Amino acid sequence: MTAPPRALDPLTYFPAPRLQHFCSQCGTPVTYRVPADDNRERALCDHCGAVHYQNPRLVVGTVPVWGEHVLLCRRAIEPRHGYWTLPAGFMELGETTLQGAERETQEEAGARVEMGNLFTMIDVPSAEQVHVFYLARLLDTDFAPGPESLETQLFLEADIPWEELAFRTVSTTLELFFEDRRKGSFGVHTPTLAPLRAAVPAGS
Template sequence: MTSPDPAFYHPAPRAQQFCSQCGHALSREIPPDDNRIRDLCHHCGAVHYQNPRNVVGVVPILGDRVLLCRRAIEPRYGKWTLPAGFMELGETTEQGAERENQEESGARIEIQSLLTVIDVPLVNQVHLYYLADVLGPDLAPGPETLEAAFFALDEIPWNELAFRTVSTTLEHYLQDRARGDFPTHHYAINLRFPD
C-alpha cells in the first residue's frame, strides 16, 4: 500500500450540511433562547454546537537542548514544531500532551508544569504547552514526523518554525529559563504565522 500525499489529510469541516442525528438538511440560524448562529435541524430539533478545539503539546528539554519535530503532514509540511496535536476524547490535557509527544517524537518524557495557554480565535482553537524533561536521547518519530532532533537553545530554527504558538511558547521558555522561574503564560494570538 502506498502512502497518501501529505496534503490528503484535512480535519472534518466545522460547518455541517446534514444532521448527524437524523440525516436531514440543516439550516443556519439563531435558536430560541440563544444568541449565536448554529446549525439547526428542523426535522428532529437537534442543535449542533461547535466549540473550540484544544491543541496540547510539550516543550521537551534535555539539558540545554529542546526537542523539535519536522512535520510530515499539512499544514506547514516540512516545518519544525513542538510535539503537539489535537486532544482526544476521554483524556486530560496532560495525557494528550504525553500521547502527542510519544506519537510524534517517541521521546520518553516527564511533564513538569503548564507553560503556555494560548487562545487562537481565528482558527477556533486553544493551545496548551507543558514543560517536560526528556529522560534520554533516544527518539522514535512516528508517521506524522519527517525527523525529530535536539537543538541547542541558540540554534533553534526560528525562521523554519511551523506556527506562532510554537515560536511564542519557545520565546517564553527562553525568557523564563534566563530568570529561573517558569510561570504559566496565558495570551491570545489573532494573526496567522507569516509564510
C-alpha cells in the same frame, strides 16, 4: 437548506469539515438560525430537534527538555509539511490535557518524558483553537520520528530554526521558555495570537 453562514476554505477544512449541511443525527438538511433560547446562529435540525454547536478545539503539546536542549520534530504532514514544531496535536476525547500532551510527545517524537507544569495556554481565535503546552523532561535520548514526523532533533537555543517553525504558538512558547529559563523561574503564560492578516480599514 439555507445558505451557510460563512465560506470555508476546503483546503483548510477538508477532510475534517466544520461547515455543516446535514444533521449528523438523522441526516436531514440543517438550517442556520438563532434558537429561541440562544443568542447566536446554530445549525438546527427541524426534523429531530438537534442543535449542532461548534466550539473551539484544544491542541496539546510539550516543551521536551534535555539539559540545555529542546526537542523539536519536523512535520511529515500538512499543514506546514517540512517545518519544525514542538510535539503537539488535537486533544482526544477521554484524556486530560496533560495525558494528551504526553501522548503527542510519544506519537510524534517517540519520546518518553516526565511531565512538568502547565507552561502556556495560547488563544488562537482566528483558528478557533486554544493551544496548551506543558513543560516536560526527556527521560532519555532514545527518541525517533513517529509517522507524522520526518526528523526529531535536540536544539540549543542558539540553533533553533526560528524561520522554519511551523506555528506561531510554537515560536511564542519557545520564546517564553528561553526567557523564563534565563530568569531562572517558569511561569504560566496566557497570550492571545492576533490574526496574521489585519482587517483592512473601511475606505482604505
